[in-house]
Amino acid sequence: MLNWWLPENVSTYGADIDGLFHLVYWITMAAWVLVQVTMIAFLVMYRNRPGRRATYTHGNNGxxxxxxxxxxxxxxxxxxxxxxxxxxxxIDLPESEHVIEVTAKQFNWEMLYPGPDGEFDTDDDKMIENDLRVPVNKPIILNLKSKDVIHSFFVPQLRMKQDVMPGRTIRSWFEATKAGTYEIPCAELCGFGHSGMLGYLTVLEQADYDAWLAEQWPAAQAQAPENDEVDPEGGRIG
Ligand SMILES: [Cu+2]
Structure with missing residues (x-):
């Protein structure tokens, strides 16, 4: 009933977060109604009438x-x-074969992909600024780091928000349920350019994701003939 109030949910755990939001809304609404009804009733009951004198009271401890x-x-x-x-x-991060290192800095998100070998600190690592691409319906692990100050990685549609601390690597995860492009604003006031600190998460169908991988790491595709499921028309993405 309250779903119109929040952005579209495209996260496997989004419904849990929304459930908590809605619970708080209902409790708040009940308190608001109780206060308003009591206030209006008292306004009517204790209004000024001829012959009625005001009384002083310290309140009611109970x-x-x-x-x-x-x-x-x-x-x-x-x-x-x-x-x-x-x-x-x-706390309970799922297993994932998709690990991406996200480094925040004033005022960009650096997305570091491990490349076809799946290992960081190797020659095929690739850093792309502000452009995070992942397959749909797969758990994705992000290693969040910062080069300078505290930032906050926020994707409203994923119901995911995680502060990013200099000196720490914070592992975080999500699983997107719908292909599309979503904004990644920085949600922590991090300096003069904070309001312009904006990346994009693009969630791709598996075939489109494979095509994007082939486009980014063409050599790896040439060396791996067994990977023949890649769309030959790949390359239209990006
Ligand atoms: Cu920031």
Whole structure:
């Protein structure tokens, strides 16, 4: 019912995040309705009438304790309620053959692909600025790094947001469920050019992804004749 409020979800774990958002919205809405109804009722009940004198009151300790403790318990409950989702997204990373190193710097995202050998620090590594390409329906692991200050890798449609710290490598993951191009804004105020720090995630169907790989690493394709599933018309992408 509240789905119109959030951007399209194209992530395998997006529904878990949206569920938590919606839960908070419903609780907030219930509190808002309760406060508004009470306020309007009191406005009518205690309006000025002839012969009625104002009275002074210090408040009601019992009520104040109640409306402090109940919201506090709700917040604690929400914390426990989100543990499972947090573990799924941040702790229990899936196995993946697609690992990409993403290095943030003022003010770009450097996407480092390991190349056909799947290993970093080898000759076929390739860095492409602001252009992250992945196959659809495959878990993707990102090793997030920063060269300078704190940035934040954010893809709203993936419900993925992860701060990027200088001096640390933070492993993160997602699995996109729909081909398309999505923005990767930096979500941490990181300096003068922060608002222009924007990359793009392009999620490709497997055949299109293979064609893109063949275009980026043509030598590897020539050396690997067993890889004959590559679309011969590849190259139209990008
Ligand atoms: Cu930034």
């Amino acid at each position: 009520l104040e304790i109640m409306w402090t403790i109940i919201p506090a318990l709700i917040v604690v409950w929400l914390g426990f309620r989100s543990v499972e989702t947090w573990n799924k997204i941040k």
